[in-house]
Amino acid sequence: MSPPSLPPLVLITGGSRGIGAACALLAARQGWAVAVNYTRDAQAADAVVSQIQAHGGKAQAFQADVGVEADIIRLFNEVDQAMGRITGLINNAGVVDVASRVEDMSWQRLERMMRINVLGSFACAAQAVKRMSTRRGGQGGSIVNLSSAAATLGAPQQYVDYAASKGAIDTFTMGLAKEVATEGIRVNGVRPGLILTDIHASGGQPDRAHQLANQVPMQRPGTADEVAQAVVWLLSDAASYVTASMVNVGGGR
Numbered sequence: 001m002s003p004p005s006l007p008p009l010v011l012i013t014g015g016s017r018g019i020g021a022a023c024a025l026l027a028a029r030q031g032w033a034v035a036v037n038y039t040r041d042a043q044a045a046d047a048v049v050s051q052i053q054a055h056g057g058k059a060q061a062f063q064a065d066v067g068v069e070a071d072i073i074r075l076f077n078e079v080d081q082a083m084g085r086i087t088g089l090i091n092n093a094g095v096v097d098v099a100s101r102v103e104d105m106s107w108q109r110l111e112r113m114m115r116i117n118v119l120g121s122f123a124c125a126a127q128a129v130k131r132m133s134t135r136r137g138g139q140g141g142s143i144v145n146l147s148s149a150a151a152t153l154g155a156p157q158q159y160v161d162y163a164a165s166k167g168a169i170d171t172f173t174m175g176l177a178k179e180v181a182t183e184g185i186r187v188n189g190v191r192p193g194l195i196l197t198d199i200h201a202s203g204g205q206p207d208r209a210h211q212l213a214n215q216v217p218m219q220r221p222g223t224a225d226e227v228a229q230a231v232v233w234l235l236s237d238a239a240s241y242v243t244a245s246m247v248n249v250g251g252g253r
Contacts, residue, residue, distance in 0.1 A: 007058060009086045010235060011035040011079055013066050013124055014093030016045035018197035019146065019231070022224035023090050024048050026232045028057035032088065035079045036061045039093070058083075066093045066120035067112070076127040087141035088235050089128040091121040094146065094165075099158040110161055117165035118172075121145060125176060125187075133183040140184025144234045145173045149193040149250045166191075170246060177244035186243040188234040193250020194221040217252030 010027050014020040016038035024034045025048065034052060036059055038045035045061035052059035060082055064075035079086060094117045097109055125143055132141035150163035151170050170189060177187035194209045194216055209221035230247045233239055 006084065007031050007033045008088060009033045009035065009079075009083055010088030010090060011037065011062075011076075011086045011124075011128070012090040012092055013037045013120070014039070015090075016041050016048055016061070019192065019195065019224045019227045020090070020092040021048045022228035023092065023231050024059070025051060026225070026228045027088075027090075027235065028052040028055070028059060030232060030236065032235075033058040033083060035059070035083055035086070037064055037066070037075060037093065039063070039065050066124060067116035069119075069123055072120065072123045072127060076124075076131070080131075085131050085138070086128060087132060087139060089124060089141070089143045090231060090235065091124055091143065091145045091169075092231075093120060096159055096162050101157060102160050105161055113161045113165050114168075117162070118168045121169060122172065125172075129176075129180055129183075129185060132185050133180060135183045138184070141186075142235045142239075143176070143185065143187045144231050145169050145187070145189040146231070147173070147189045147191045147246065149191050149248065149253055151191060153253075173246065174244050181243055186234075186239070188239070188242060188244070189246045190227060190230050190234065191246055191248045191250065192222065192227045193248070193253045195224060195227055195249075196221050197224055215253060216250070220251065222249060222251055 010032045012020050012024050015024045015036035028034050036045050049059040049061050064071040132138040147169045148166040151166035155163040173189040196209050227249050230249050
């Protein structure tokens with residue numbers, strides 16, 4: 001009798017809350033083993049892991065700041081050693097800041113925004129490609145990058161820097177997808193719109209999603225679970241002929 005096959009393994013950056021946590025729980029329900037990355041809140045990450053394990057899934061939490069290159073390299077090495085080689089990456093970790101006009105944004109704010117949202121996603125994807133690419137002896141895999149509707153809307157008077165960072169993610173997704181298409185790796189992106197998560201509170205506007213709901217054709221904010229459905233579908237073999245695609249999950253906005 002052949003030994004049972006291991007479940008596919010996905011690493012989710014920023015997997016302890018919001019969209020990342022919703023992706024972790026849904027991926028686990030669909031048969032993935034899940035590496036849950038977090039930056040500071042170990043308790044929240046452990047809660048996600050416990051939920052997965054309570055339903056018979058396999059998960060483990062890993063601390064790393066995706067705005068620090070050394071942390072990213074350590075993260076991937078620790079996942080290799082503890083859980084095996086990933087075949088999925090969800091580049092979800094990201095930050096926003098308080099509403100501001102561009103002329104009032106500090107260099108420090110801009111540097112932090114791009115370092116975490118853009119450089120971190122590049123570096124995580126690079127580590128994933130090194131493990132997944134058939135050119136490097138891997139078995140292939142899938143990368144899903146979290147963008148934002150802000151990438152196409154611009155977020156004037158609020159988060160032009162955040163919007164620009166997500167515009168970079170859109171371009172990065174297209175380029176990387178075409179670069180590794182013959183190496184067994186699919187790369188896609190999801191653009192959430194107004195979603196009920198605590199990222200709005202971190203930007204000083206906890207009620208922002210409800211306040212702007214009248215700008216959404218569907219007249220309501222979305223949920224993290226609704227975004228996770230699109231992300232995990234793109235991650236899965238059900239999307240086997242989908243790459244270099246962006247999926248809008250924004251209620252028509």
